[in-house]
Amino acid sequence: MEVFVAKQPIFNREQEVYAYELLYRSSTENSFPDIDGDQATADVIINSYLNIGIEELSNGKPCFINFTEKLLQLRLPTFFTPREIVVEILESIEPSEELVCICRELKQLGYQVALDDVVLNEENPYSYQLFQCADMIKVDFLSTPKKIRKRIEKIAKENSIKLVAEKLETKEAFAEAKRIGYDYFQGYYLAQPTIVSTYDVPTYFYFDYKNIEELAMTESSMDSITELIEKDLSLSYKLLKLVNSPFNRTKQKINSVKQAVMLLGLIEIKKWLYIFSVRNKVQKDSDLSKHVVQLSLTRAKMCESIERIANYKTAPSASFTLGMFSIMDKLTGVPMEKIIAELPFEEELRDALTGVQNSLKDVLDLVTAVEKAQWGVIRKKCEVLSIEETEIFKIYAESLSWSNQLMETERLEII
Incomplete structure (x- = not known):
């Protein structure tokens, strides 16, 4: 399935790209769907870290990522290195002793913290402490009244906090932010978000x-x-x-x-x-068929079972992995060589998956021959692996039954 991340540049005073903000997108439409913040951030983290790659998205620049309170409590910013991200604290998070402690901890680890659309609440004793943790404050130029902006600007100056003017949609707004002394600038006037896509394996x-x-x-x-x-x-x-x-x-x-x-x-x-x-709470649509799901499970179980009785011995877990991953290129549309290059497999397993003939490849060839009813290949591979043909059909039946049972009794959900 295709997955997406949007990135919008943040510029310095010389209008050079200083950083990017990573934004959730569920399609090629350049708009933010109405979903839960935890889900949006989780999707951004998985797609930017695992599927696309943070380096490819950032071009060596830091990336601003919004983190909800729950994800901060789990210390998820530490999935990235301090040079890769700026931890953006959403305005919806109420300042608290725990939040201040988390921000201080992140600062000690070398992370930069940005407060997004900050709300000034003088009745909350932790509001000012949170300001003191911030490296940057983002100010919404489209909707924040000038009176509130001036208060934020004053606090930022007193605490040596950098200011980011966001939602700059006109030349005049950009000029005003620059004249006031803002350090960084973001908005449609300067650049719209760019959508980056890749393919992921459906869950x-x-x-x-x-x-x-x-x-x-x-x-x-x-x-x-x-x-x-x-x-x-x-x-x-x-x-x-x-x-x-x-x-x-x-x-x-x-x-x-x-x-x-x-x-x-x-x-x-x-x-x-x-x-x-x-x-995955939000990923309910997928073109992944029940047949393909069952095929990967059946192959994995067959490869594992064949290894247990074949004259060639390797770890059963390697054979299981072989069968499971053998359909990766079909699922993603990505060449197997490229997929395997990103995985830490041992050479024998890597070779078998990319078509190099070895004993593991003989096991996989036997499994695919059974699927296609290629009797000549089945006979040849059974001889190579010293397996009786009757045994292989018994293994196929047992593996199919095993995968059927998983899918029917464990309430399989394709998402």
Whole structure:
């Protein structure tokens, strides 16, 4: 499925691009859909971090990202490095002791904090403390009365806080902001948001997303989380991309989801599971068919079962991963070579998925031959792997039954 992120440049006084703000979009229409803030931010984080890539979006500039109170409490800004983002605090978040502590913690870690459409509330004792945490304040030039703007400008000057004039829609508004002494400028007069798109693997949870959210927020074991992720190609793919991301990059090559979970750790995994669950509440439309979902599950189970009785031995988890990921190019429309280049697979698994003939590829060839009823290929591959033909058809029937059971009894939801 196609996914989107919009980016709007923020300029300095010389009208050079200083940064970009990343904005939620659900289509090529350049407008913000009316959805929950947690869902919008979760979508922006997943698409910018995992699907498109923050470096490609930013051209080396920092990116402003809106964070809701819940996502700040989960310390989600730390998914990015301090040089990659500016943490934008929404005006809808009431200043509190907890919010001030979170902002101070982020500042100590090197993150910049921007207050968006800030509301002056002198009755709230934490409002001024929040100002003191800010590196920047964004001021809406379209709707903020001049009297309030002047108060914000005064506080910013007293605390050496940079000012960002946003929603500049006319030449006159830009000139006024520049004359007053604003540091940065954003708005349709200067540049409209640009939509960037790519393809993602649709998520097909084998049980409802609420169960995933509960799993992410409770004391779950590594085995239970691994079992969940292994049965979902999209979650498996994103997890493996996380392992191979610049922030988490490891030289260690892996061949299973369990290894990836162990490398990242349960705390990090649970945070991402929560983000996936929040994001997928809004992704109810997909052209992913039930047939393709079942095909990936059946292939994974078949490859795993064949490995257990074949004369060639590798980890069953590698064979399961092989079957699951073998349809990635069909799902995304992206060449398998490009997909695999972003994943930390061991060489043998990588080669098999990209068409290089080896023992794992023999296993996959046998599975696809069974799907297509290619009797000559089935006979040849059974000989290579020292498997009786009767065994392979038994494995196919059992694997099909297993995937059917998952889809029918676990309330599969394709999103």
